Amino acid sequence: MIIIVTGVSGSGKTTLGSLLAKNLHLPFYDADDFHPTANIEKMTHGIPLTDHDRWPWLDHLAGNIQKWESSGGGILACSALREVYRERLQTVPDIIWLHLKGMKEVIAERMAARKGHYMNPDLLDSQLNTWEEPGYGYQMDITKTPEEMVKEVLSYPEISQAASHIGIIGMGVMGKSLALNFAEKGVPVSVYNRFVEGKEENIASQFAEENTEFPLLKGFDDLAGFLSSLQSPKKILLMIPAGAAIDQQIAQLESSLQAGDILIDGGNSFYEDSNRRVKDLEEKGLHFVAMGVSGGEEGARRGPSLMPGGSREAFDILAPYLQKIAAKDTHANPCVDYIGPAGSGHFIKMVHNSIEYAEMQALAEIYQLMKYGLKLTYPEISKVLKNWANEGLRSYLLEITADILLVRDGREYLLDMVLDKAGQKGTGSWSLTTALNFQVPYSPLSEAVTARMLSSNKSNRVELAEYYGHRFGAFAEDKVILIEKLKNAYALTRFINHEVGFDLMKTVSEKEGWNLNLSEIARIWTNGCIIRSTMMEQLVGIFKDNTSIFTTKSLKSKIKEMKLDLTYIVGLGLQHSHALPVMSAAANYFLSRITTDSPANLIQAQRDYFGAHTYQRKDDPSGAFFHSDWKASVPHPS
Numbered sequence: 023m024i025i026i027v028t029g030v031s032g033s034g035k036t037t038l039g040s041l042l043a044k045n046l047h048l049p050f051y052d053a054d055d056f057h058p059t060a061n062i063e064k065m066t067h068g069i070p071l072t073d074h075d076r077w078p079w080l081d082h083l084a085g086n087i088q089k090w091e092s093s094g095g096g097i098l099a100c101s102a103l104r105e106v107y108r109e110r111l112q113t114v115p116d117i118i119w120l121h122l123k124g125m126k127e128v129i130a131e132r133m134a135a136r137k138g139h140y141m142n143p144d145l146l147d148s149q150l151n152t153w154e155e156p157g158y159g160y161q162m163d164i165t166k167t168p169e170e171m172v173k174e175v176l177s178y179p180e181i182s183q184a185a186s187h188i189g190i191i192g193m194g195v196m197g198k199s200l201a202l203n204f205a206e207k208g209v210p211v212s213v214y215n216r217f218v219e220g221k222e223e224n225i226a227s228q229f230a231e232e233n234t235e236f237p238l239l240k241g242f243d244d245l246a247g248f249l250s251s252l253q254s255p256k257k258i259l260l261m262i263p264a265g266a267a268i269d270q271q272i273a274q275l276e277s278s279l280q281a282g283d284i285l286i287d288g289g290n291s292f293y294e295d296s297n298r299r300v301k302d303l304e305e306k307g308l309h310f311v312a313m314g315v316s317g318g319e320e321g322a323r324r325g326p327s328l329m330p331g332g333s334r335e336a337f338d339i340l341a342p343y344l345q346k347i348a349a350k351d352t353h354a355n356p357c358v359d360y361i362g363p364a365g366s367g368h369f370i371k372m373v374h375n376s377i378e379y380a381e382m383q384a385l386a387e388i389y390q391l392m393k394y395g396l397k398l399t400y401p402e403i404s405k406v407l408k409n410w411a412n413e414g415l416r417s418y419l420l421e422i423t424a425d426i427l428l429v430r431d432g433r434e435y436l437l438d439m440v441l442d443k444a445g446q447k448g449t450g451s452w453s454l455t456t457a458l459n460f461q462v463p464y465s466p467l468s469e470a471v472t473a474r475m476l477s478s479n480k481s482n483r484v485e486l487a488e489y490y491g492h493r494f495g496a497f498a499e500d501k502v503i504l505i506e507k508l509k510n511a512y513a514l515t516r517f518i519n520h521e522v523g524f525d526l527m528k529t530v531s532e533k534e535g536w537n538l539n540l541s542e543i544a545r546i547w548t549n550g551c552i553i554r555s556t557m558m559e560q561l562v563g564i565f566k567d568n569t570s571i572f573t574t575k576s577l578k579s580k581i582k583e584m585k586l587d588l589t590y591i592v593g594l595g596l597q598h599s600h601a602l603p604v605m606s607a608a609a610n611y612f613l614s615r616i617t618t619d620s621p622a623n624l625i626q627a628q629r630d631y632f633g634a635h636t637y638q639r640k641d642d643p644s645g646a647f648f649h650s651d652w653k654a655s656v657p658h659p660s
């Protein structure tokens with residue numbers, strides 16, 4: 023939405039425009055700020071501008087208007103005294119013109135009261151003489167207060183009924199937060215939630231009513247009304263559960279959409295479903311953008327990490343909007359970029375979540391070791407984690423864990439009241455099946471999923487704990503030394519978790535021909551998402567020059583040092599009956615990756631013994647396959 027406030031100098035364009043911008047959450051621009059120095063010099067000295075002076079300035083503004091419109095709109099205060107000037111600015115359709123009108127005396131008084139403005143009050147006569155009365159737009163009486171004028175403007179049909187740039191379906195945790203994020207960035211947004219009689223009624227309209235500070239947010243409880251409120255091409259973001267709900271929602275929408283309209287699935291859909299949907303909808307002339315969204319409720323509201331894949335053409339249309347709502351990296355660049363074709367955006371979100379699972383499990387293991395092994399109190403553990411954050415291990419998950427440990431429920435810690443059965447919705451398990459399908463070793467990350475499964479069978483655990491008399495053992499070692507070793511063990515586990523996830527992305531990208539940019543993915547994950555961390559910032563540089571964390575020269579000596587502590591901690595923990603699924607799998611994974619002589623020669627021999635599966639020989643570089651009659655060759659004791 024572009025609104026241009028016109029009128030002679032001193033008529034109150036800047037006051038009304040900036041107040042309106044605040045109310046509509048749109049950026050405000052003052053055309054005076056775009057004048058070249060020569061024009062300012064002239065006006066300061068009371069010399070009227072000629073058309074020759076104005077054309078380059080107007081052309082510059084006209085170009086900006088197009089840019090502002092494509093990135094969600096803006097409000098411009100510009101004298102635009104003559105019709106030819108206004109025509110020059112009319113570079114996008116549907117500009118809303120507000121023309122400020124008032125008596126010369128009132129304007130002169132205001133100009134005289136103005137401090138620090140370069141416009142010489144003597145120019146008022148020249149301005150009034152140049153002014154050509156427009157036959158369109160809204161004529162506004164400047165004797166009203168700016169607040170009264172804003173109220174009046176907000177009731178104009180062009181604004182109150184303006185077509186929305188984005189539509190969101192699904193007013194759950196994420197949909198609501200994203201809607202407010204868009205509205206706050208000045209993007210006109212319509213929202214819709216399904217109507218289930220007696221259960222889910224008027225969710226979207228109520229939501230809009232609860233958020234009247236965003237006049238460009240409109241709520242609809244009927245799908246037809248929602249769809250007709252959207253600008254063409256329609257851009258509809260689905261924030262509903264993955265699976266059948268997405269297919270049903272697409273089926274319900276399809277007949278009302280036109281070629282070129284864009285559907286975006288921002289949920290945690292399985293990427294193979296997204297592969298299919300991108301293809302199916304493309305064949306029907308519709309664009310489908312399968313977009314991973316991370317950051318939870320707070321991220322969605324304040325700035326998520328966004329991973330859009332699928333239709334490139336649609337991404338280019340959506341980019342200005344997504345860039346507005348996304349988190350910003352350390353260089354203030356938005357944490358969003360086109361990921362790749364088909365379901366690649368959902369694929370990397372799935373991998374993100376499996377790293378998330380492993381990072382959470384690693385912290386759970388650290389917490390367990392500190393609580394039962396080191397006998398630290400919750401505030402002590404929290405303090406250690408905060409220190410680690412300040413010593414280079416900062417991550418969102420580490421920080422929230424340090425917070426969680428301090429929360430009380432009456433006299434108890436709330437954490438002690440939380441039932442130890444971990445839930446999961448699918449992305450973790452899908453990552454494992456995908457890794458298996460692509461033959462990518464995934465043990466540390468898969469252990470995190472398995473740990474959640476094991477935790478969920480609480481009654482069986484309780485029964486077996488009693489049966490075997492399981493108790494966590496306490497460590498006798500020096501606490502300070504052990505905490506340092508734990509820190510290194512945790513740090514290396516994190517590198518390994520990320521190596522595993524990025525390795526899956528590298529392999530699938532090569533096999534699917536997606537050309538995923540690992541460094542750019544790391545950049546998108548440096549802010550907004552759940553696995554954001556200082557390590558992720560390091561990975562941006564690492565994946566520019568390396569395809570593996572393990573071959574990064576600058577990390578080699580540190581990794582070697584941390585390896586000693588990881589293996590020590592895993593050994594110590596296991597000896598003291600602490601299950602450490604992710605840390606031990608990480609140690610095993612790393613050792614297996616750096617071993618020259620693996621015992622797999624025995625596996626091959628066994629396979630050949632019982633099934634004639636053949637094997638290759640170390641002393642035959644040709645790679646030929648051999649079979650031996652192992653049984654017949656066993657020397658019998660004489």
Ligand SMILES: NC(=O)C1=CN([C@@H]2O[C@H](COP(=O)(O)OP(=O)(O)OC[C@H]3O[C@@H](n4cnc5c(N)ncnc54)[C@H](OP(=O)(O)O)[C@@H]3O)[C@@H](O)[C@H]2O)C=CC1
Pocket residue numbers: 192193194195196197215216217218222225261262263264266267270271288289290291315316317318319447
């Ligand atoms: N919560 C989080 O931290 C994150 C969630 N996600 C993903 O985003 C998506 C939405 O999550 P979230 O907002 O948390 O979920 P919620 O459960 O909070 O909201 C789900 C929304 O979908 C609607 N809905 C449910 N079933 C259907 C259906 N069959 N047809 C149409 N609408 C339906 C619900 O409407 P009603 O109220 O009528 O039931 C509700 O508005 C999911 O895919 C989730 O995995 C992604 C990143 C983070």
Ligand SMILES: O=C(CO)[C@H](O)[C@H](O)COP(=O)(O)O
Pocket residue numbers: 290315316317318375378445446447448449450552
């Ligand atoms: O996508 C998310 C964050 O990025 C979800 O919040 C998270 O993955 C929840 O998944 P689960 O319920 O399986 O733990």
